[in-house]
Amino acid sequence: MPTTQQKVAIKAGGPLPRRPGVGRGAKVRAAVLAATLAELTQVGYADLSVEGVAQRAGVHKTTVYRRWPDRQTLVAEALTDSVARDVPVPDTGSLEGDLRTFARSLVGWLTSPPGEAIFATLIAASRVPEIAPIKRALFEDRFRRHEPLVTRAIARGELPHGTDPAEVIKTVIAPIYLRLLITAEPINAATADAAAAVALAAARAGVLRPPHARPAGEDQPTGNQRRR
Amino acid sequence: MPTTQQKVAIKAGGPLPRRPGVGRGAKVRAAVLAATLAELTQVGYADLSVEGVAQRAGVHKTTVYRRWPDRQTLVAEALTDSVARDVPVPDTGSLEGDLRTFARSLVGWLTSPPGEAIFATLIAASRVPEIAPIKRALFEDRFRRHEPLVTRAIARGELPHGTDPAEVIKTVIAPIYLRLLITAEPINAATADAAAAVALAAARAGVLRPPHARPAGEDQPTGNQRRR
Amino acid sequence: MPTTQQKVAIKAGGPLPRRPGVGRGAKVRAAVLAATLAELTQVGYADLSVEGVAQRAGVHKTTVYRRWPDRQTLVAEALTDSVARDVPVPDTGSLEGDLRTFARSLVGWLTSPPGEAIFATLIAASRVPEIAPIKRALFEDRFRRHEPLVTRAIARGELPHGTDPAEVIKTVIAPIYLRLLITAEPINAATADAAAAVALAAARAGVLRPPHARPAGEDQPTGNQRRR
Amino acid sequence: MPTTQQKVAIKAGGPLPRRPGVGRGAKVRAAVLAATLAELTQVGYADLSVEGVAQRAGVHKTTVYRRWPDRQTLVAEALTDSVARDVPVPDTGSLEGDLRTFARSLVGWLTSPPGEAIFATLIAASRVPEIAPIKRALFEDRFRRHEPLVTRAIARGELPHGTDPAEVIKTVIAPIYLRLLITAEPINAATADAAAAVALAAARAGVLRPPHARPAGEDQPTGNQRRR
DNA sequence: GACTAAACGAGACGGTACGTCGAGTCTTTGT
DNA sequence: ACAAAGACTCGACGTACCGTCTCGTTTAGTC
Numbered sequence: 001m002p003t004t005q006q007k008v009a010i011k012a013g014g015p016l017p018r019r020p021g022v023g024r025g026a027k028v029r030a031a032v033l034a035a036t037l038a039e040l041t042q043v044g045y046a047d048l049s050v051e052g053v054a055q056r057a058g059v060h061k062t063t064v065y066r067r068w069p070d071r072q073t074l075v076a077e078a079l080t081d082s083v084a085r086d087v088p089v090p091d092t093g094s095l096e097g098d099l100r101t102f103a104r105s106l107v108g109w110l111t112s113p114p115g116e117a118i119f120a121t122l123i124a125a126s127r128v129p130e131i132a133p134i135k136r137a138l139f140e141d142r143f144r145r146h147e148p149l150v151t152r153a154i155a156r157g158e159l160p161h162g163t164d165p166a167e168v169i170k171t172v173i174a175p176i177y178l179r180l181l182i183t184a185e186p187i188n189a190a191t192a193d194a195a196a197a198v199a200l201a202a203a204r205a206g207v208l209r210p211p212h213a214r215p216a217g218e219d220q221p222t223g224n225q226r227r228r
Numbered sequence: 229m230p231t232t233q234q235k236v237a238i239k240a241g242g243p244l245p246r247r248p249g250v251g252r253g254a255k256v257r258a259a260v261l262a263a264t265l266a267e268l269t270q271v272g273y274a275d276l277s278v279e280g281v282a283q284r285a286g287v288h289k290t291t292v293y294r295r296w297p298d299r300q301t302l303v304a305e306a307l308t309d310s311v312a313r314d315v316p317v318p319d320t321g322s323l324e325g326d327l328r329t330f331a332r333s334l335v336g337w338l339t340s341p342p343g344e345a346i347f348a349t350l351i352a353a354s355r356v357p358e359i360a361p362i363k364r365a366l367f368e369d370r371f372r373r374h375e376p377l378v379t380r381a382i383a384r385g386e387l388p389h390g391t392d393p394a395e396v397i398k399t400v401i402a403p404i405y406l407r408l409l410i411t412a413e414p415i416n417a418a419t420a421d422a423a424a425a426v427a428l429a430a431a432r433a434g435v436l437r438p439p440h441a442r443p444a445g446e447d448q449p450t451g452n453q454r455r456r
Numbered sequence: 457m458p459t460t461q462q463k464v465a466i467k468a469g470g471p472l473p474r475r476p477g478v479g480r481g482a483k484v485r486a487a488v489l490a491a492t493l494a495e496l497t498q499v500g501y502a503d504l505s506v507e508g509v510a511q512r513a514g515v516h517k518t519t520v521y522r523r524w525p526d527r528q529t530l531v532a533e534a535l536t537d538s539v540a541r542d543v544p545v546p547d548t549g550s551l552e553g554d555l556r557t558f559a560r561s562l563v564g565w566l567t568s569p570p571g572e573a574i575f576a577t578l579i580a581a582s583r584v585p586e587i588a589p590i591k592r593a594l595f596e597d598r599f600r601r602h603e604p605l606v607t608r609a610i611a612r613g614e615l616p617h618g619t620d621p622a623e624v625i626k627t628v629i630a631p632i633y634l635r636l637l638i639t640a641e642p643i644n645a646a647t648a649d650a651a652a653a654v655a656l657a658a659a660r661a662g663v664l665r666p667p668h669a670r671p672a673g674e675d676q677p678t679g680n681q682r683r684r
Numbered sequence: 685m686p687t688t689q690q691k692v693a694i695k696a697g698g699p700l701p702r703r704p705g706v707g708r709g710a711k712v713r714a715a716v717l718a719a720t721l722a723e724l725t726q727v728g729y730a731d732l733s734v735e736g737v738a739q740r741a742g743v744h745k746t747t748v749y750r751r752w753p754d755r756q757t758l759v760a761e762a763l764t765d766s767v768a769r770d771v772p773v774p775d776t777g778s779l780e781g782d783l784r785t786f787a788r789s790l791v792g793w794l795t796s797p798p799g800e801a802i803f804a805t806l807i808a809a810s811r812v813p814e815i816a817p818i819k820r821a822l823f824e825d826r827f828r829r830h831e832p833l834v835t836r837a838i839a840r841g842e843l844p845h846g847t848d849p850a851e852v853i854k855t856v857i858a859p860i861y862l863r864l865l866i867t868a869e870p871i872n873a874a875t876a877d878a879a880a881a882v883a884l885a886a887a888r889a890g891v892l893r894p895p896h897a898r899p900a901g902e903d904q905p906t907g908n909q910r911r912r
Numbered sequence: 913g914a915c916t917a918a919a920c921g922a923g924a925c926g927g928t929a930c931g932t933c934g935a936g937t938c939t940t941t942g943t
Numbered sequence: 944a945c946a947a948a949g950a951c952t953c954g955a956c957g958t959a960c961c962g963t964c965t966c967g968t969t970t971a972g973t974c
Contacts, residue, residue, distance in 0.1 A: 657889035
């Protein structure tokens with residue numbers, strides 16, 4: 001509908017269109033997003049219904065649809081909104097300490113109710129166009145923010161030159177996510193410590209170099225590709 | 229639309245073979261399960277509808293419901309039915325060769341269309357009671373079947389005593405699944421080789437012992453549990 | 457969906473597809489149409505809702521939508537279904553008797569609850585594409601069926617040759633509808649008799665000839681057409 | 685969409701003139717009522733929406749609701765406002781001339797765009813409490829104002845004493861409305877002349893006396909009242 | 913080689929949720 | 944202080960798919 005846009009264009013530069021973050025609208029927005037997260041936690045993404053969210057938020061269904069065009073967008077915004085609280089970047093002085101602290105923080109987030117709900121949704125809705133970029137952004141940001149942790153260790157001489165920081169971080173988190181997603185084993189501080197130890201050993205052994213710097217076996221056939 | 233054609237094909241097949249023991253039911257069952265897998269591949273678990281499956285199978289909706297009480301059970305059986313084809317257990321003589329072969333086989337299965345669909349469904353439907361045990365069975369079986377691979381290496385003296393075979397296998401597969409589920413990076417033979425190398429290094433460093441045999445840090449608070 | 461049609465084509469000539477008028481379907485159909493008429497009577501066409509009809513019929517909303525694509529079609533079918541009961545064509549021997557009997561029958565129908573509801577709906581929904589043809593059919597049929605009444609009178613010499621039967625009938629009914637639609641005066645047997653008397657007088661005076669046979673004033677400007 | 689343009693036009697008028705007595709309110713009122721009539725003409729009463737009217741008038745929806753409590757009242761006022769222009773009362777010297785002129789005037793009004801819209805709305809919304817009195821007022825006024833036309837004819841000896849003026853007028857207009865509402869035949873000057881001729885003949889025949897002055901047949905059963 | 917029981921085709925049904933539209937009310941803001 | 948502009952509640956729209964039911968029609972394996 002061009003009406004609003006044209007109005008904005010006409011009034012642009014004049015009186016403020018509307019300050020966000022105040023008024024009834026902000027309350028409604030917050031209530032709905034909170035209700036969305038709560039529904040995600042309880043029934044999961046697949047069984048989340050807009051009507052359920054609206055009811056829980058004490059708001060009418062059409063009000064939800066006025067702000068968010070569909071279920072995906074609503075969930076996406078709810079996730080984005082609560083992804084701010086992230087795991088901190090540690091600096092303990094030693095790589096081992098840093099990795100353990102990082103791993104434990106991650107486990108702590110993943111086992112907290114909101115973290116669990118957010119993560120499960122991110123995984124379950126990977127195909128949804130509105131959700132996928134959020135997932136990518138969340139994890140890429142996490143990788144990038146924790147790379148200095150490895151860089152410092154290389155500078156301190158704890159790791160060989162040529163070690164890929166991203167690979168180290170991935171090696172830390174991989175077994176944690178494996179247990180969460182595949183084996184459904186419980187994860188706790190011990191899991192975190194073990195993951196950190198593995199990554200440390202591999203890094204010290206010099207096998208965590210960038211992908212393109214590896215010697216052999218690139219792009220060889222994997223052996224059991226299936227027809228069809 | 230293939231519906232009519234399939235029906236015609238069936239009816240045009242002349243006098244039915246009348247083989248004793250295999251009735252009409254077997255054909256229907258196979259057609260529906262195949263259609264279910266096809267739908268999983270194309271639209272995914274979330275958007276799979278019984279009506280869509282029935283139509284694709286050239287079968288009426290009620291026929292599907294007669295055999296499978298609901299969507300979950302149908303999908304579960306379709307998955308179980310096609311999970312038989314699994315990755316083989318290698319025996320190359322060296323641990324490094326075994327791990328590489330195993331990792332490449334896994335990557336091959338995960339990147340094949342049916343493997344991709346099955347795996348995605350298993351992940352997406354983790355909460356569904358009918359699906360979860362299938363997932364568990366699939367992966368536990370895989371771990372168990374590949375453990376000898378590590379046991380042999382310990383016997384050969386390639387790895388220290390006390391190394392946990394399951395942990396080694398998990399360390400191999402963890403980065404592969406990480407890329408598949410979290411970072412959405414492409415996976416190929418190089419990914420497989422790198423994963424095998426990391427696991428090998430960690431195992432040799434002696435950090436892949438059973439969880440309960442580790443010294444410290446168990447059950448310590450992880451630091452940022454959230455209230456709620 | 458071509459499936460059904462093709463199947464029917466294949467089976468054509470074989471066993472009866474499905475006997476209409478029996479089974480649960482017929483009951484539902486009757487209940488919904490009756491409920492529709494009842495709603496028309498009570499709240500009128502404008503405020504008739506499919507949900508209300510469904511509820512009154514003791515049937516679910518989606519069931520209504522399965523049979524009738526929208527409100528208009530539903531109402532149209534309800535009207536068609538109950539329009540069968542029409543006013544009878546009298547034959548008393550004299551034109552005066554015939555016209556009076558006809559007029560009284562019409563008044564009787566118009567003042568009966570179903571007649572009232574049907575008529576009101578037909579008028580109110582004149583613009584609706586599904587309803588308009590029903591209205592036209594109902595009234596045209598009524599005119600045609602009653603024309604013999606006038607033809608006989610001409611043959612008996614009660615009316616001058618050249619009298620237009622349709623015009624006579626229209627002259628009878630016109631004041632009745634006027635009171636119903638415009639002046640909202642009560643209509644009863646006296647109204648009917650007066651209408652018959654007027655038509656009789658006009659017909660005998662020879663002013664009810666076909667439109668094209670009239671002498672003067674055709675197509676002259678009407679004098680206060682408005683601009684715009 | 686003219687919305688923005690109209691707004692621009694209004695705002696581009698510079699500082700409001702501020703003539704005392706006629707404020708902005710009067711302009712808004714006129715614009716909204718005009719828009720209402722225009723909407724009635726184009727989409728009809730049933731599909732008229734307050735939002736549509738507001739948009740067409742270049743005014744906010746709530747502005748409409750501030751002045752008119754609901755749709756009915758708004759339409760009622762729009763109609764009342766434009767009903768002033770009525771058909772004139774003729775005086776040609778002869779009853780025949782008077783009736784013809786009156787009938788032609790009426791036809792002229794009914795076939796003009798505003799007349800058509802107003803009339804259709806009046807009919808379609810007969811049940812609406814706010815609209816019904818307007819209809820009654822319009823037509824009663826019309827009858828009353830034209831009765832002298834008959835009274836004069838009686839005085840001139842053109843019609844028998846005891847002729848009911850209102851009945852004569854009704855007899856003129858009845859066939860016109862019949863064609864408009866029931867048979868959907870085109871109406872024009874010929875229709876008007878025919879209607880006048882019929883009324884004249886009936887009046888001369890003495891059948892247009894007051895209802896209570898008729899001899900027989902009052903309140904007799906009409907013969908086909910329906911149960912239910 | 914006919915007969916019966918199981919399975920299938922067909923279609924309607926109650927039900928839940930979808931995403932949309934418009935009516936009419938209430939709250940916030942600008943002047 | 945008041946009117947313009949949103950944003951809200953509410954009810955209904957028409958749609959898709961779920962899982963259930965009943966009825967008739969095939970088909971399979973037995974007597």
